[in-house]
Amino acid sequence: MDLIERVRAKETRAIARALTLVENGDGAFLNALDAEYARLPQPARIGITGPPGSGKSTLTSALIGVLRKQAKRVGVVAVDPSSPFSGGALLGDRLRMSAHTLDEGVFVRSMASRGSFGGLAIGCEDACDVLALAVFDPVIVETVGVGQSEVDIARLADTTVVVLTPGAGDSVQALKAGIMEIADVVAINKADRDGAERLEEDIKEAQELRNAPWRAPIVRTVATENRGASELLAAIENHRVYLASNKLLNGVRAQRAEARLMDLAAAGLIEALRRGPAFQAAREAVQRGELSPRAAVNKLLNTTRF
Numbered sequence: 001m002d003l004i005e006r007v008r009a010k011e012t013r014a015i016a017r018a019l020t021l022v023e024n025g026d027g028a029f030l031n032a033l034d035a036e037y038a039r040l041p042q043p044a045r046i047g048i049t050g051p052p053g054s055g056k057s058t059l060t061s062a063l064i065g066v067l068r069k070q071a072k073r074v075g076v077v078a079v080d081p082s083s084p085f086s087g088g089a090l091l092g093d094r095l096r097m098s099a100h101t102l103d104e105g106v107f108v109r110s111m112a113s114r115g116s117f118g119g120l121a122i123g124c125e126d127a128c129d130v131l132a133l134a135v136f137d138p139v140i141v142e143t144v145g146v147g148q149s150e151v152d153i154a155r156l157a158d159t160t161v162v163v164l165t166p167g168a169g170d171s172v173q174a175l176k177a178g179i180m181e182i183a184d185v186v187a188i189n190k191a192d193r194d195g196a197e198r199l200e201e202d203i204k205e206a207q208e209l210r211n212a213p214w215r216a217p218i219v220r221t222v223a224t225e226n227r228g229a230s231e232l233l234a235a236i237e238n239h240r241v242y243l244a245s246n247k248l249l250n251g252v253r254a255q256r257a258e259a260r261l262m263d264l265a266a267a268g269l270i271e272a273l274r275r276g277p278a279f280q281a282a283r284e285a286v287q288r289g290e291l292s293p294r295a296a297v298n299k300l301l302n303t304t305r306f
């Protein structure tokens with residue numbers, strides 16, 4: 001049986017193999033996966049984002065616990081550009097979610113950046129396709145949200161949960177950086193610590209400044225004790241109902257497909273320019289300061305055969 005069929009048959013080893021091929025950018029497998037694209041199941045996509053250490057992985061694990069009680073098959077992609085494959089954070093993810101690792105209804109994969117332009121989002125989408133093919137629903141995407149990348153993160157999911165923690169400067173900064181723009185649900189994790197009240201007020205204040213049709217509900221959680229996990233899941237499901245009942249879900253997915261198209265187009269274009277015969281000369285001219293980067297690109301676009 002070929003790998004695609006084995007993934008569709010929910011075979012754990014095949015899923016792991018497929019994710020590795022996707023991560024390595026294996027052309028033959030990606031083509032086979034792309035051939036399934038129009039027929040892929042469309043699992044609910046939940047994004048969990050927030051500053052490093054805010055408890056995203058622990059919270060994801062708590063959500064998995066609730067979802068497993070509902071007999072849902074849960075797929076998780078944890079994306080962390082800062083952590084290499086052998087790195088601590090990654091190991092942390094594995095350990096933290098290890099309560100579920102012997103459960104066939106759960107698949108957790110950590111992935112680092114492929115390193116190429118747009119590689120992170122592209123690799124994540126490909127991994128999500130594999131999990132969709134393996135009939136996981138929902139698929140949870142955990143991403144470190146810091147600074148500009150938050151906008152990218154928002155488009156990886158139907159529903160984005162922003163995780164903030166009391167007493168952390170990071171969270172205040174996140175609020176200032178406009179994180180409310182992307183939050184469909186806010187989790188105040190580590191609510192066992194002082195300052196949850198204060199943070200909730202700050203979040204509400206930030207929300208007042210916006211006039212959005214959907215106001216992100218705020219849920220307090222203590223992920224280490226599984227507290228608030230059911231409430232968080234209920235808030236996520238409410239947002240999904242809101243999307244569905246206002247016919248917004250297709251729009252969210254269409255936006256995601258378009259963003260993916262643009263990412264791949266940009267990556268493909270750069271690859272094509274790099275492979276072209278004039279690239280090295282243009283690069284050296286730019287490095288010597290003889291040619292402006294813009295002029296170099298224009299020249300390359302005009303002379304490269306695609």
Ligand SMILES: Nc1nc2c(ncn2[C@@H]2O[C@H](COP(=O)(O)OP(=O)(O)O)[C@@H](O)[C@H]2O)c(=O)[nH]1
Nearest residue numbers: 052053054055056057058189190221222223224
């Ligand atoms: N006190 C407390 N600690 C927590 C809570 N949730 C997570 N942690 C701890 O915070 C640390 C970072 O958690 P982790 O899930 O790896 O954060 P991530 O980097 O956002 O994925 C770990 O030591 C967790 O045990 C919580 O609700 N309360």
Ligand SMILES: [Mg+2]
Nearest residue numbers: 056057093142
């Ligand atoms: Mg984590």
